[in-house]
Amino acid sequence: MLVIGVLMLVAPRAAMATGTTACTPILNTATMDYTVGGVSQPQKTATATFTVGDKVIVTAVRQDAAPVSVAPGASGSVLTFLVHNGGNYVHDYGLAGVAMVTGTVNPFGLPADNFNAAGFNVYVESGTTPGYQAAEDTKTYIDEMAADATQTVYLVSTTIPITQIDNDVAVYSLTATTLAGGVANTQGAVTAQGAANACGNTAPTVFADAAGTDDVVRDGKYSSRDAFKVSGVVLTVAKTSTVISDPVNGTTSPKAIPGAIVEYATRSTLTSGSGSVAGLLITDTIPANLTAQINVYGGTGEVQLNTKSGGTSASTNLDSTNLLVTGWGITPGSLIKVNCGVPLTAIGDYCEMKFQVLIQ
Ligand SMILES: [Ca+2]
Ligand SMILES: [Ca+2]
Ligand SMILES: [Ca+2]
DSSP states (O other): OHHHHHHHHHHHHHHTTTOSOTTOEEEEEEEEOOEETTEEOOOEEEEEEEEOOEEEOEEEEEOOSSOEEEOTTOOOOEEEEEEEEOSSSOEEEEEEEEEOOTTOOOTTSSSOOOOOOSOEEEEEOOSSSSSOOTTTOOBSSEEEEOTTOEEEEEEEEOOOOTTOOTTOEEEEEEEEEEEEOSSTTSOOOBOOOEEEEETTTTEEEEEOOOOOTTSOTTSSEEEEEEEEEEOOEEEEEEEEEEEEEBTTTBTSSOOSOTTOEEEEEEEEEEEEESOOBOSOEEEEEOOTTEEEOSSOBTTTBSEEEEEEETTEEEEEEEOTTSTTEEEOOSSTTOEEEEEOOSOBOSTTOEEEEEEEEEEO
16 A cells, blocks of 8 residues: 555656646635634635746757768668657747768767768658658658657758768757747747746746757757768679680680680679678670670589678579579670679678680
8 A cells, every 4th residue: 555655646746747837827815814802804815826937948869879870872861869848838849950060079989070961851750650751751840749748850861972981970960949839730939038928928938948969058949969970881893704715725724716715703892891782783795706605504504603791602503594693695795694692791792703605
């Protein structure tokens, strides 16, 4: 029974975290009873009335625990913030992002800011589907947020320049500004402090917010910084040709003469960077005066695929009908296209395609 009693005491306090709702009238009436010559006299009363004012407290805090990883050329990358109405009255909130200047300290540590996305937009979570959806999360200000309520906000980049390299950083700040509530689906005017400007000019508005990263104490605003970090890669491509045999020397010191068989090898290697490579497709074209050879790898294969993925090597002889071979022809001008089928995730990973041709 003791435990239940404690819980009942705690629960109402939690609900009152933001204090008495603004615009609540507080009436207090005093009464006085007295006698004169031992005879009771009519009771006297006096009443004092005031209206609780609007105590403005707002916070906006980034929700990303680490810089948001982006690829060069990507668009629609998302920084996430949470805005909280810590005051005692419903408000709208304006949202403004800023691309910080080069050299701005990275809120997650080194390295510092050294680029901006081409642009960005700020959107409010609609509540329909968690996370950012371009078709759903379209509102650009927070409308009618109740006391003690929270709202997720996204800063969404347009294009990350294709020229950015691994570990490049772009820092952004987001500022939430307290606006007047009261009219749904209409963005209110900026809220100002005043002795009697709230609740139909009957109560005060008092800013009680703290200072965020890009605002000051008691200005009706709060801000937070977040960052994008580029996960780039350096991919090198090498192509070699090796004479396998010729009709005169056989396989002993063969020369590139008519009737000779030549093997082409094209190899892409992940040489540096923190990103990974997926969907790697190698395309080659049969040059003039050459004919691609069939059934040269393992008796039935036209292409040999050699890969190293996550440090693990594999070699596969692919028939031209294999699903990884999306293009195949033997005559000059034919495209030979091979999907690597595995990602390159570790430094030194590679994908190599080999095929053989006959010199006419
Ligand atoms: Ca959403
Ligand atoms: Ca509104
Ligand atoms: Ca502030």
